Amino acid sequence: MGADEIYYWLNITTPDFLDEVVRKPTVLIGNYVGSLACVIAAPVHHVERYRVRLVVKGYAQKEGIDFNEIFSPVVRLTTVRIVLAMYATFDLHLEQLDVKTAFLHGELEEEIYMLQPEGFAETGKENLVCRLNKSLYGLKQAPRCWYKRFDSFIMSLGYNKLSSDHCAYYKRFEDNDFIILLLYVDDMLVAGPNKDQVQELKAQLAREFEMKDLGPANKILGMQIHRDRNNRKIWLSQKNYLKKILRPFNMQDCKSISTPLPINFKLSSSMCPSNEAERKEMSRVPYASAMGSLMFAMICTRPDIAQAVGAVSRYMANPGGEHWISVKRILRYIRGTSDVALCYGGSEFTVRGYVDSDFAGDLDKRKSTTGYVFTLAGAAVSWISKLQTVVALSTTEAEYMAATQACKEAIWIQRLLEELGTKHIGVQYHFVREVVEDENVDLQKIHTKENLADVLTKPINVDKFIWSRSSCGLAET
Known part of the structure; x- marks a missing residue:
């Protein structure tokens, strides 16, 4: 979400629209417990796109009942700068990716319920609540669920997680080719000497998750990246x-x-x-x-x-x-x-x-x-x-x-x-x-x-x- 965007709370009363937003991650069972909110965001000056998300009121969760572990790592900034130094010195390709609605990809380990969204309740079943099949925004464990899902997938592709940084992944190919992937929540940097290998990884990620391909990296975590490839130099600034x-x-x-x-x-x-x-x-x-x-x-x-x-x-x-x-x-x-x-x-x-x-x-x-x-x-x-x-x-x-x-x-x-x-x-x-x-x-x-x-x-x-x-x-x- 950009710095120039503001948030409006919105009540959604169209079940079909809500189904499209959440892709039906719920089923109706049980008794009344939990609650739900929905948020829409739009830029102040120029409307590029509207985004609507279901946001669970995670503050109502109880430890040991609705959540256990919530910690999720992010890549160290030192690791990012070291990879950027390698990118400049060894003339690597560096691509940037963003995962759309990353927290919706997580697999829940706990049994969690929430209220039916306003306008979504079925006639005669108003007393029922929703059981979550997958993670939603607002859950305390949502970041951890996403990280575990991504970690499991990238490891299945043959990548090794670095013991020195659990959000940095590395894979070596023939002819000394390699790929480095850095993960900061839903932002990714992918670096490697072989552009075809980088593109292949991007395709694999796109098949598993809904991705936004940002092309050659020019900005990461608010830091601008400027490259002079002929002289093998890059500048990192704010x-x-x-x-x-x-x-x-x-x-x-x-x-x-x-x-x-x-x-x-x-x-x-x-x-x-x-x-x-x-x-x-x-x-x-x-x-x-x-x-x-x-x-x-x-x-x-x-x-x-x-x-x-x-x-x-x-x-x-x-x-x-x-x-x-x-x-x-x-x-x-x-x-x-x-x-x-x-x-x-x-x-x-x-x-x-x-x-x-x-x-x-x-x-x-x-x-x-x-x-x-x-x-x-x-x-x-x-x-x-x-x-x-x-x-x-x-x-x-x-x-x-x-x-x-x-x-x-x-x-x-x-x-x-x-x-x-x-x-x-x-x-x-x-x-x-x-x-x-x-x-x-x-x-x-x-x-x-x-x-x-x-x-x-x-x-x-x-x-x-x-x-x-x-x-x-x-x-x-």
């Missing part, structure tokens, strides 16, 4: 999204700045409102909304704002004026760098990791900050900036805890790449010592001036910040 999020905060015409936060700037809880008048004033500030918008950009394509977003997000429960000024400063930085994108490509396909820590940088709890970044094919594929869970007693201890966290990510990335068929992937991991004896990573000591992870632990000066951003593969488009 240019349109970043420009859009500035408008609700009246920052679309603000003056831009060079860094998200000034050097040596610290935030603390002492800046939170100290009286009711200040709290009332800050309650009118869209702090949480701004944080949500910035976090989505940060986890998708912008490691350069990770440290700043992490710092201001700690005060979301009770933000003060200084905290809001810092959020607006990040938005001013976004205003001047909305065209910046991750650029993957080149002939080198080696994972490089950088890790750093900022000892006791948090003024409230004296916790240290862990920051790491891993690059592949010239740009960042994985990064993090967050407070450590315990208080470090020394700089060495803080560095060691940071290295441990980054080491786990390095091994995970290596395992993922090996499962994707890149058996001889090299991993260089700076500032780690725990796994050197196993020769899983290559340890090198580097100067702080050459450490990309410095930007993920604290505010730094403009020159170092621009260098770090560029070294992470972020470039103007």
